Amino acid sequence: MIKKQRGVITRIDGKRCRIHSQGENHRAYIKYKIKGADPNSSKPLCVGDEVVFQRDKSDEIKIEEVLPRKSKLSRRAIGGASKEQVVVSNVEQLLIVTSVGMPAFHPAIIDRFLVASFQGNLDPIICINKTDLFGEEPNPELVTEVIEIYRNLKYSIILTSTVEKEGLEELESLLQGRSTVVAGHSGVGKSSLLLSLDPNLKLVTKEVGKKTKRGRHATTSVNLLPLKQGGYVVDTPGIRELSLWETEEREVSLYFPEMLALSSQCKYRGCTHIHEPKCEVKRAVEAGELPLFRYESYLHIMESLQMETMASRPIYRDS
Numbered sequence: 001m002i003k004k005q006r007g008v009i010t011r012i013d014g015k016r017c018r019i020h021s022q023g024e025n026h027r028a029y030i031k032y033k034i035k036g037a038d039p040n041s042s043k044p045l046c047v048g049d050e051v052v053f054q055r056d057k058s059d060e061i062k063i064e065e066v067l068p069r070k071s072k073l074s075r076r077a078i079g080g081a082s083k084e085q086v087v088v089s090n091v092e093q094l095l096i097v098t099s100v101g102m103p104a105f106h107p108a109i110i111d112r113f114l115v116a117s118f119q120g121n122l123d124p125i126i127c128i129n130k131t132d133l134f135g136e137e138p139n140p141e142l143v144t145e146v147i148e149i150y151r152n153l154k155y156s157i158i159l160t161s162t163v164e165k166e167g168l169e170e171l172e173s174l175l176q177g178r179s180t181v182v183a184g185h186s187g188v189g190k191s192s193l194l195l196s197l198d199p200n201l202k203l204v205t206k207e208v209g210k211k212t213k214r215g216r217h218a219t220t221s222v223n224l225l226p227l228k229q230g231g232y233v234v235d236t237p238g239i240r241e242l243s244l245w246e247t248e249e250r251e252v253s254l255y256f257p258e259m260l261a262l263s264s265q266c267k268y269r270g271c272t273h274i275h276e277p278k279c280e281v282k283r284a285v286e287a288g289e290l291p292l293f294r295y296e297s298y299l300h301i302m303e304s305l306q307m308e309t310m311a312s313r314p315i316y317r318d319s
């Protein structure tokens with residue numbers, strides 16, 4: 001009798017993937033229809049997925065089923081139809097990395113990833129790296145204000161420098177024994193931070209793949225890597241922009257706890273806090289009670305959702 005096994009997808013390269021199961025790695029092709037795969041996803045599988053597989057008669061591994069995901073980091077797939085791209089599933093936390101100085105500090109990406117972590121059932125950790133470059137930061141007051149605000153909102157936030165070895169023990173204690181996906185703009189120091197914890201990690205950098213009609217196509221592969229301290233990390237060289245997947249506009253303020261607390265006092269039920277009169281959120285922003293940068297992040301997200309909704313609508317032409 002052919003035995004069914006369970007395993008975790010630890011790497012995907014195009015149509016090939018690697019499955020880890022009971023201390024062994026197996027290679028498989030993703031070419032069969034897989035039970036449990038979400039038809040709205042751009043791909044049937046992602047790294048982190050738990051699968052059921054077996055060897056077929058010709059000794060090939062057949063992935064039969066993908067089990068429901070406990071958590072995920074997803075975004076809107078790039079290109080044509082509206083599809084979800086799950087970057088990684090079943091990890092526990094999302095380490096959101098930003099930097100000061102080079103590149104300059106951008107809190108908007110933190111808020112976007114905080115929304116994604118709420119939606120995907122991931123515990124967020126905010127990391128502000130390159131504190132040694134604080135002197136070169138164009139807007140140091142903003143950084144200080146933002147740190148204070150996230151602390152008050154009870155988010156886990158750490159300040160690090162891989163150059164001056166600041167905050168690395170704290171980072172280690174947050175990551176050891178847990179599974180973490182690391183995300184943030186390119187150049188903020190994600191890979192450096194991970195390597196400072198475990199210099200032997202085999203991080204995947206951007207691979208320049210096949211030459212296509214549109215020029216060179218840079219493929220990035222996602223990899224679930226064991227940490228020497230225990231736990232796993234996933235580096236994501238591919239995420240530069242995160243378009244939120246399947247987010248209703250009215251849902252966005254739910255992910256901004258301080259706005260949610262105010263919205264019951266808005267005059268209109270379902271207030272979007274953008275154009276409505278007698279809006280408590282807008283009043284609080286104007287009074288300096290609600291941080292402007294948080295409100296701006298909220299507006300950016302709302303705006304990009306509106307644009308995405310428009311872009312995904314079919315275009316009708318008069319003939």
Ligand SMILES: Nc1nc2c(ncn2[C@@H]2O[C@H](COP(=O)(O)OP(=O)(O)O)[C@@H](O)[C@H]2O)c(=O)[nH]1
Pocket residue numbers: 129130131132133160161162163164184185186187188189190191192193
């Ligand atoms: N000054 C300074 N530079 C850093 C720090 N961490 C990383 N870097 C540098 O920033 C650049 C980008 O780092 P990298 O880890 O590749 O960023 P990633 O694209 O987010 O993975 C590299 O030149 C690193 O040496 C830091 O704490 N301070």
Ligand SMILES: [Mg+2]
Pocket residue numbers: 190191192235237
């Ligand atoms: Mg990197």
Ligand SMILES: [Zn+2]
Pocket residue numbers: 263266267271272273274276278279280281282
């Ligand atoms: Zn309102």
